[in-house]
Amino acid sequence: MSTTKNKWQKPTLTAHRMGALNKFGNTSPQQHLEAFAGVALLPLMEQYGSPLFVISEQRLRDNVRRLLRAFETRYSDVVYSWSYKTNYLAAVCNTLHQEGAWAEVVSAFEYEKARSNGVPGNKILFNGPHKERAILERVVRDGARIHIDHLDELYLLESVARDLGQQVDVTMRLNFDTGYTEPWTRFGFNIESGQAMDAARVLGHSEVLNLRGLHSHLGTFVLDPRAYAAQINIMCAFMTQVEMDTGCEIESIDIGGGFASMNTLHGTYLPPEQVVPSVDQYAEVICSTLNAAVRHRSAQGKSKPRLIMESGRGVVDDAEVLLTSVVANKRLPDGRPSLVIDAGVNVMFTGFWYNHKVTPLQPQEGMAEDTVVYGPLCMNIDVMRASVMLPPMNVGDAMMFSPVGAYNNTQWMQFIEYRPHVLWVDTEKRISVVREAENLAIVTGPERVPAHLQEPFREQQEG
Ligand SMILES: *Cc1c(COP(=O)(O)O)cnc(C)c1O
Numbered sequence: 417m418s419t420t421k422n423k424w425q426k427p428t429l430t431a432h433r434m435g436a437l438n439k440f441g442n443t444s445p446q447q448h449l450e451a452f453a454g455v456a457l458l459p460l461m462e463q464y465g466s467p468l469f470v471i472s473e474q475r476l477r478d479n480v481r482r483l484l485r486a487f488e489t490r491y492s493d494v495v496y497s498w499s500y501k502t503n504y505l506a507a508v509c510n511t512l513h514q515e516g517a518w519a520e521v522v523s524a525f526e527y528e529k530a531r532s533n534g535v536p537g538n539k540i541l542f543n544g545p546h547k548e549r550a551i552l553e554r555v556v557r558d559g560a561r562i563h564i565d566h567l568d569e570l571y572l573l574e575s576v577a578r579d580l581g582q583q584v585d586v587t588m589r590l591n592f593d594t595g596y597t598e599p600w601t602r603f604g605f606n607i608e609s610g611q612a613m614d615a616a617r618v619l620g621h622s623e624v625l626n627l628r629g630l631h632s633h634l635g636t637f638v639l640d641p642r643a644y645a646a647q648i649n650i651m652c653a654f655m656t657q658v659e660m661d662t663g664c665e666i667e668s669i670d671i672g673g674g675f676a677s678m679n680t681l682h683g684t685y686l687p688p689e690q691v692v693p694s695v696d697q698y699a700e701v702i703c704s705t706l707n708a709a710v711r712h713r714s715a716q717g718k719s720k721p722r723l724i725m726e727s728g729r730g731v732v733d734d735a736e737v738l739l740t741s742v743v744a745n746k747r748l749p750d751g752r753p754s755l756v757i758d759a760g761v762n763v764m765f766t767g768f769w770y771n772h773k774v775t776p777l778q779p780q781e782g783m784a785e786d787t788v789v790y791g792p793l794c795m796n797i798d799v800m801r802a803s804v805m806l807p808p809m810n811v812g813d814a815m816m817f818s819p820v821g822a823y824n825n826t827q828w829m830q831f832i833e834y835r836p837h838v839l840w841v842d843t844e845k846r847i848s849v850v851r852e853a854e855n856l857a858i859v860t861g862p863e864r865v866p867a868h869l870q871e872p873f874r875e876q877q878e879g
Contacts, residue, residue, distance in 0.1 A: 479731045520541045541631075563604075630669055641697050641698050678692055742810065763836065776816075
């Protein structure tokens, strides 16, 4: 038995004034939300279980239409290509393809997925640093546009083209410093060092490869649209130089993705409504810069390059939400309340970068407190929100994490728990499952057990 008792501490009372700010921010009762995409959410959870992803087809279509309108009204030749790695559920991809999007893929798997979704080869842009001979052969035969990442790929592609006896139009991926974002120098050819110009000259001498496009992708969650103005000016200057030096004619300038979504990066305190530019703001900077940079081309008898963009998270993020339920409620030793919920970083990988919005699905009472929200994994890193103002919530109460459409249905992992259903709400508010929840058969399907290991508790043979 311990001989020391805990010291008595004077209790403190803090007057709570509704609607006033305290050191945690606004204390007004947490708004709850009952519907998404025009559909009541609690009945969905009753029917399909918890956790649950829900995607709004209407929101997705609205987002891509807004993007296309913003660019097509400002530039004469625009192609939008859907970045598969952002969310390659077939329902998502096919919705965007129906709206006119091409496919932007970065691996043999994603290429095969785009083809199996019905995208013709000539509407696929093939990016990424890893493309082996077998997939290059298929891609060349299909007439897809290859974005060359490095010299080894250039030589491999040249040998493939020669073996197939085919001329191949290619795009070069470039990297450079805009002064606005940390340059991603690991992808493509660097402009400042002269590497990009050297590679362009190699292409200029190639008998089978023809340089027709320039591509770069600055990074992701680019909050300052002026980064794209710098990008376009650098790419257009390179285009002029390359055309003069090698005699090629560039047909397309691809500016990649990177537009921010309505999400909040860790360490950002202003709400996304205040810091994230609208698509019109991005489009205005991009198109006015490009129009000015290529104005002189018609006088030289050259056409304006096509503008290609590959926005991923900006288009899909807010079209999807994650519904989850409270499993337990506990006070941490430091006095903070914490919750355990049934969805963790296994299904919402982007929790590592974002403070997602958390919204209760039922009306809640009581004073909001700074709360830690943990996922269900037996892993210390499974934190869904390290700090969020929430009213007291009971076991079984439901909440929504949003937006979660980007990089979760692709980067999630089967770890400890099964991955849940993904539901689709179509434009008529009809519900369907677009990806089934996992079960034991699905998860263990690819496993093979050697014969001598099939009976773990086989009786030991007596010697
Ligand atoms: C990931 C990626 C995109 C999409 O990026 P977002 O930040 O989601 O817009 C576009 N293009 C390329 C080459 C990419 O790797």
